[in-house]
Amino acid sequence: MRDDAPDACAAPTLADIHDAASRLRGRAVRTPLLESDLLNDAAGRRVLVKAESLQRTGSFKFRGAWSKLTSLDAATRARGVVAISSGNHAQGVALAARLLGVRAVIVMPADAPAAKREGARALGAELALYDRAGGEDRDALAASLCAREGMALAHPFDDPAVIAGQGTVGLEIAEQAREAGVARAEVLVCCGGGGLTSGVALALEGAAPGLRVRPVEPEGFDDVARSLRAGAPQRNARSAGSVCDAILTPAPGRLTLPVMARLCGPGIAVSDDAALSAMAQAFARLRLALEPGGAVALAAALTRADLAEGGDPADPVMVVASGGNVDPSVFSAALALV
Amino acid sequence: MRDDAPDACAAPTLADIHDAASRLRGRAVRTPLLESDLLNDAAGRRVLVKAESLQRTGSFKFRGAWSKLTSLDAATRARGVVAISSGNHAQGVALAARLLGVRAVIVMPADAPAAKREGARALGAELALYDRAGGEDRDALAASLCAREGMALAHPFDDPAVIAGQGTVGLEIAEQAREAGVARAEVLVCCGGGGLTSGVALALEGAAPGLRVRPVEPEGFDDVARSLRAGAPQRNARSAGSVCDAILTPAPGRLTLPVMARLCGPGIAVSDDAALSAMAQAFARLRLALEPGGAVALAAALTRADLAEGGDPADPVMVVASGGNVDPSVFSAALALV
Numbered sequence: 206m207r208d209d210a211p212d213a214c215a216a217p218t219l220a221d222i223h224d225a226a227s228r229l230r231g232r233a234v235r236t237p238l239l240e241s242d243l244l245n246d247a248a249g250r251r252v253l254v255k256a257e258s259l260q261r262t263g264s265f266k267f268r269g270a271w272s273k274l275t276s277l278d279a280a281t282r283a284r285g286v287v288a289i290s291s292g293n294h295a296q297g298v299a300l301a302a303r304l305l306g307v308r309a310v311i312v313m314p315a316d317a318p319a320a321k322r323e324g325a326r327a328l329g330a331e332l333a334l335y336d337r338a339g340g341e342d343r344d345a346l347a348a349s350l351c352a353r354e355g356m357a358l359a360h361p362f363d364d365p366a367v368i369a370g371q372g373t374v375g376l377e378i379a380e381q382a383r384e385a386g387v388a389r390a391e392v393l394v395c396c397g398g399g400g401l402t403s404g405v406a407l408a409l410e411g412a413a414p415g416l417r418v419r420p421v422e423p424e425g426f427d428d429v430a431r432s433l434r435a436g437a438p439q440r441n442a443r444s445a446g447s448v449c450d451a452i453l454t455p456a457p458g459r460l461t462l463p464v465m466a467r468l469c470g471p472g473i474a475v476s477d478d479a480a481l482s483a484m485a486q487a488f489a490r491l492r493l494a495l496e497p498g499g500a501v502a503l504a505a506a507l508t509r510a511d512l513a514e515g516g517d518p519a520d521p522v523m524v525v526a527s528g529g530n531v532d533p534s535v536f537s538a539a540l541a542l543v
Numbered sequence: 544m545r546d547d548a549p550d551a552c553a554a555p556t557l558a559d560i561h562d563a564a565s566r567l568r569g570r571a572v573r574t575p576l577l578e579s580d581l582l583n584d585a586a587g588r589r590v591l592v593k594a595e596s597l598q599r600t601g602s603f604k605f606r607g608a609w610s611k612l613t614s615l616d617a618a619t620r621a622r623g624v625v626a627i628s629s630g631n632h633a634q635g636v637a638l639a640a641r642l643l644g645v646r647a648v649i650v651m652p653a654d655a656p657a658a659k660r661e662g663a664r665a666l667g668a669e670l671a672l673y674d675r676a677g678g679e680d681r682d683a684l685a686a687s688l689c690a691r692e693g694m695a696l697a698h699p700f701d702d703p704a705v706i707a708g709q710g711t712v713g714l715e716i717a718e719q720a721r722e723a724g725v726a727r728a729e730v731l732v733c734c735g736g737g738g739l740t741s742g743v744a745l746a747l748e749g750a751a752p753g754l755r756v757r758p759v760e761p762e763g764f765d766d767v768a769r770s771l772r773a774g775a776p777q778r779n780a781r782s783a784g785s786v787c788d789a790i791l792t793p794a795p796g797r798l799t800l801p802v803m804a805r806l807c808g809p810g811i812a813v814s815d816d817a818a819l820s821a822m823a824q825a826f827a828r829l830r831l832a833l834e835p836g837g838a839v840a841l842a843a844a845l846t847r848a849d850l851a852e853g854g855d856p857a858d859p860v861m862v863v864a865s866g867g868n869v870d871p872s873v874f875s876a877a878l879a880l881v
Contacts, residue, residue, distance in 0.1 A: 237575055239597060242638060243665050258830045259577060261595075300580060320827065327581050488874070489658065492596045492832040492867030529830030533878035536826070540871035 209464040216403065216464045218367045219411035222372035225272040229373055232304070233268050234260050236374075238381040238523075241490035244507075251521035252506050253385060254376055254487070258495050258529030262324065264451070265374055265401055265527050266290075266297030266361075272370025273359045274301045282307055285356045289347050292321025293451050293528050294361040300329035310356065312347045318450060318532045338445040362400030363458035365368050371401040374525060375408025382413055389415040391470065391512050393502035395527040397418035397428050397452035399461030405525065406468040416523065419512070421447040421502045422478060429457045429465060430472025437523030438462055448477045448535065451528055473512075479504040486541040487526065494536065499528035554741065554802045555703045557749035560710035563610040567711055571606050572598050574712075576719035576861075579828035582845075589859035590844050592722060592825070593716055596833055596867030600662065602789070603712055603739055603865050604628075604635030604699075610708025611697045620645055623694045627685050631789050631866050632699040637668035648686045648694065656788060656870045676783040679771025684825045686875070700738030701796035709739040712863060713746025720751055725859050727753040729808065729850050730842035733865040734758035734767050735790035736837040737799030737848035743863065754861065757808040757850070759840045761787040761815060767795050767803060768810025776800055786815045786873065789836030789866055811850075817842040821878040825864065832874065 285308030302309035437525035483504035640647035652675035819832030821842035
């Protein structure tokens with residue numbers, strides 16, 4: 206670990222996020238903030254979409270992976286990295302490792318979409334598959350791999366360097382909101398373990414305090430929303446069974462939940478059908494290919510009239526479209542809903 | 544017409560393109576230049592994709608439409624605008640007119656995709672449909688509308704203000720190529736009447752002379768490629784019958800062909816299947832929704848090994864992905880090819 210690396214047991218600071226942004230410069234895409242005149246008409250307000258589906262490897266995860274790997278000292282990094290992932294983190298870590306010339310082993314659920322398994326493999330990663338629905342302990346599997354091979358663990362969300370990398374999405378949102386003339390808005394973020402959500406919230410706290418983050422999850426997998434309501438960590442009853450495979454984490458992170466509790470508005474849960482329908486809208490109105498888990502925030506923007514909470518329902522809403530790695534059959538099924 | 548407006552009978556200058564760019568600032572999206580590590584692996588070189596499908600209304604056409612309407616004097620503009628369009632220009636003109644609060648009438652082929660007809664209508668334009676396959680004279684129809692209503696004509700390509708607007712894509716490519724470290728490349732551009740192709744070529748001539756444009760057309764509709772080879776304007780034998788509906792123009796423009804003859808490399812023709820397959824690659828590797836006519840340049844980049852013409856086959860190639868307005872059924876059919 207570098208001397209100036211973030212404390213491994215604390216969330217990153219705004220300075221850590223800026224530091225990650227400088228390591229990512231020239232490596233990550235500054236993804237565009239898009240809007241559609243017809244989508245705005247339909248929603249009755251501006252809906253500004255941060256298209257992280259256009260990031261390298263097709264999701265925001267490359268940011269956290271690169272931030273993590275470049276925060277390791279050279280000797281540690283050279284032994285390679287183990288990542289736990291439902292697919293997008295896998296591809297982010299695989300690409301970051303490839304660009305740095307080190308080995309990556311991915312602990313991945315066997316039911317991850319083919320597009321994601323093949324994406325990680327094509328980028329040179331080795332896969333270690335586990336049984337998600339059967340409750341196999343992915344953390345134990347990853348820990349034993351790390352111990353056996355002397356490799357570093359790149360957790361998908363509960364790691365300050367990873368959160369700092371995802372937080373760079375928030376720094377860009379702050380800039381792009383200013384460019385778009387938006388000073389005050391709810392920022393809806395697709396939420397699994399909370400790495401992206403907490404990172405964006407931390408960035409906006411410092412860089413654009415008029416923008417407030419709200420986590421969006423699939424119905425039945427709204428552990429973060431329930432944890433925020435309860436004031437204590439809650440787990441999901443099921444570990445699989447939504448089309449939103451990218452964001453089906455069992456429980457919020459140890460580092461991420463306190464950040465979300467301090468900075469985020471109430472969580473929102475949307476149905477699988479709403480996510481699929483939002484994919485169809487993103488295709489027709491924004492020409493973006495989104496995956497279901499990457500479309501839940503847009504789904505909330507399009508279906509929930511109650512976002513403003515006492516604010517003006519005509520206030521703009523911002524949405525992070527977090528990923529676009531989806532099998533063609535699922536995508537075509539979503540388009541058939543138009 | 545403003546005093547400093549381009550000569551209506553001559554192609555625009557680089558200064559005209561810079562002027563259009565300043566009128567478009569804050570109105571058009573600066574679309575990203577994207578690349579995929581896996582797509583590069585498959586192509587054996589860098590393939591950099593200028594994603595104009597992410598432009599407002601889903602294609603580059605908004606640029607030319609806004610440039611044209613803002614080049615009219617206030618009294619002319621107030622009477623509204625007539626546009627001839629296979630669909631994308633229609634939406635660009637419709638939005639520009641809506642933003643400026645003036646009337647737009649679109650002369651559109653009756654066989655244009657539903658997505659495009661409805662897009663223009665939803666943006667407030669009136670439609671005047673004609674029979675493309677039957678050879679009905681769209682120019683005469685538009686001229687009679689203009690005469691009857693005192694409206695201005697916004698030609699889809701053969702107008703200096705329109706070409707200047709499309710040329711702003713080239714100014715951005717020049718900047719983004721520098722940012723990406725690319726000094727020398729072939730720039731493949733999806734080509735119908737040549738407004739985008741000639742505009743980009745004019746911009747690059749001044750702003751990035753190491754980048755050379757090559758027009759890409761559908762097989763059977765390669766009037767520009769044949770005109771460049773013959774040294775004189777050639778017409779297409781058919782007026783319909785390719786899935787690449789956006790770029791099926793009968794012949795090159797009077798203003799655009801001389802520019803292309805002076806500045807562009809040889810034209811390239813690709814099959815409908817290659818265009819559909821490129822759409823599938825753009826979906827899987829770049830998470831972009833492209834229409835067939837907007838994917839022909841990417842198709843050429845992925846299927847033609849002979850682009851370099853004596854240069855290094857490993858030289859980077861740049862591609863303009865010009866539009867993304869496609870009916871879901873066509874898109875799903877393309878995905879089934881993966």
